[in-house]
Amino acid sequence: MVGAGPAGSAAAVHLARAGVDVMLLEKSGFPREKVCGDGLTPRAVHQLVRLGIDIDAPGWMRNKGMRWVCGGHRAELDWPRLGAFPDFGLTRSRHDFDDLLATHATATGARLRTNVKVTGPLTDRAGQVIGVTASHGPGAEPVRYLAPLVVAADGASARTALGLGLERDAKRPVAAAARRYYRSAARTHDPYLELWADLRCPRTGLDLPGYGWVFPMGDGRVNVGLGALPQQRRRRPVDLRAALDHWLPRLPEEWDVNEGSADSPLRSAPLPMGLNRRPQYRRGLLLVGDSAGMVSPWSGEGIAQAMEAAEVAAEIIALALARPAGPRREHALHHYPAEIQRRWARYYRLGNVAGDLLFSRFGYRPLLHPRVMASPHLLRVLARLLTHVSDEPAQDTIDAVLHSLLRLVPVPRR
Numbered sequence: 505m506v507g508a509g510p511a512g513s514a515a516a517v518h519l520a521r522a523g524v525d526v527m528l529l530e531k532s533g534f535p536r537e538k539v540c541g542d543g544l545t546p547r548a549v550h551q552l553v554r555l556g557i558d559i560d561a562p563g564w565m566r567n568k569g570m571r572w573v574c575g576g577h578r579a580e581l582d583w584p585r586l587g588a589f590p591d592f593g594l595t596r597s598r599h600d601f602d603d604l605l606a607t608h609a610t611a612t613g614a615r616l617r618t619n620v621k622v623t624g625p626l627t628d629r630a631g632q633v634i635g636v637t638a639s640h641g642p643g644a645e646p647v648r649y650l651a652p653l654v655v656a657a658d659g660a661s662a663r664t665a666l667g668l669g670l671e672r673d674a675k676r677p678v679a680a681a682a683r684r685y686y687r688s689a690a691r692t693h694d695p696y697l698e699l700w701a702d703l704r705c706p707r708t709g710l711d712l713p714g715y716g717w718v719f720p721m722g723d724g725r726v727n728v729g730l731g732a733l734p735q736q737r738r739r740r741p742v743d744l745r746a747a748l749d750h751w752l753p754r755l756p757e758e759w760d761v762n763e764g765s766a767d768s769p770l771r772s773a774p775l776p777m778g779l780n781r782r783p784q785y786r787r788g789l790l791l792v793g794d795s796a797g798m799v800s801p802w803s804g805e806g807i808a809q810a811m812e813a814a815e816v817a818a819e820i821i822a823l824a825l826a827r828p829a830g831p832r833r834e835h836a837l838h839h840y841p842a843e844i845q846r847r848w849a850r851y852y853r854l855g856n857v858a859g860d861l862l863f864s865r866f867g868y869r870p871l872l873h874p875r876v877m878a879s880p881h882l883l884r885v886l887a888r889l890l891t892h893v894s895d896e897p898a899q900d901t902i903d904a905v906l907h908s909l910l911r912l913v914p915v916p917r918r
């Protein structure tokens with residue numbers, strides 16, 4: 505397993521539980537920072553419960569839903585009451601979250617090696633992946649790890665996938681996001697994840713092709729940030745720092761979100777989205793999470809998606825390893841991209857279209873039209889669409905409408 509972020513640690517837990525001998529290689533040491541909004545929707549909570557993480561322990565901050573702010577209107581969208589998903593979300597700093605998940609993976613039986621930077625896949629003469637090359641420790645000593653299968657969970661850099669020639673789809677835009685922590689007694693216990701959809705890019709005067717967020721951390725801080733697609737009309741990345749500086753003075757003064765209350769530097773990172781790297785399996789290497797561009801093009805959320813794909817990959821690996829090495833095992837492993845396609849391709853494809861036609865041009869403003877903001881029913885549809893939570897089979901009209909909509913989307917060829 506290359507990388508001990510949510511994708512790698514979740515896959516390690518599921519594999520170790522299935523009795524597979526698994527080694528997690530991580531270039532950093534824990535705990536460590538990861539640039540993120542730290543927001544977990546019910547989809548992510550669902551995965552944490554499946555992993556056996558104690559979400560009632562101290563340190564988790566629960567939320568009831570999202571609050572969207574746009575054009576002088578604000579609307580609270582409670583997480584839906586569904587059979588398949590919890591009706592609450594969470595926040596937890598990635599500093600704690602990733603450490604907790606990696607520790608859980610080791611407690612489940614996985615072996616974790618930190619300060620090991622994987623430099624590429626190791627292949628045999630036939631081009632089959634048989635392990636990885638890496639460098640270890642401050643002296644960067646070269647090391648090799650042999651394994652019958654390798655999972656690339658190394659995030660947006662996707663170094664391992666690139667080493668096997670798996671380039672990202674250049675037609676798919678890569679969004680960028682930036683975040684900063686502020687101390688805000690007024691907002692740290694907000695029961696909602698707050699999102700602003702009417703932000704502007706000060707340099708161009710155009711709408712931000714994304715949104716801003718203020719997420720309560722429950723520890724005296726808020727996580728404030730912006731995520732944006734490249735500006736469609738200019739084909740240039742947005743200046744996130746300038747957009748943040750332009751936005752913050754609009755926040756109520758009593759929130760105390762300003763330079764004086766900043767608790768960290770502003771940091772940014774890419775958001776590889778829309779399933780932009782495929783196939784997700786090739787010659788002994790499986791891609792999971794950001795390394796496969798699994799961030800949702802609807803919301804910019806990537807943690808739940810990484811953990812879900814990790815569970816699917818782990819199940820397929822465990823089944824494949826029960827077969828002898830060779831064509832029969834390969835056949836089982838090729839089921840992984842097929843399963844990703846079956847579960848999520850339509851949702852991502854529709855999201856990619858929405859990204860191209862809507863978000864990259866006008867941001868989220870059209871979705872949050874005053875009529876939508878005033879309609880509790882439409883807001884409920886929007887909450888499920890943006891975060892991909894619904895019951896399957898459908899339990900109510902909203903689920904039925906969303907499933908019918910997705911069924912109309914042609915499945916892309918692999």
Ligand SMILES: Cc1cc2nc3c(=O)[nH]c(=O)nc-3n(C[C@H](O)[C@H](O)[C@H](O)COP(=O)(O)OP(=O)(O)OC[C@H]3O[C@@H](n4cnc5c(N)ncnc54)[C@H](O)[C@@H]3O)c2cc1C
Binds near residue numbers: 538
């Ligand atoms: C500013 C910002 C805000 C975001 N907000 C949210 C949010 O609120 N909610 C949400 O769900 N998603 C959010 N995302 C997306 C989310 O952070 C990612 O989708 C998620 O972290 C993907 O998990 P991963 O395990 O695939 O990759 P990562 O979390 O990037 O983990 C990859 C791991 O691999 C390690 N690694 C990398 N290269 C190597 C190597 N060569 N050798 C060994 N180890 C290596 C890294 O150190 C890291 O630990 C945000 C992203 C950004 C940039």
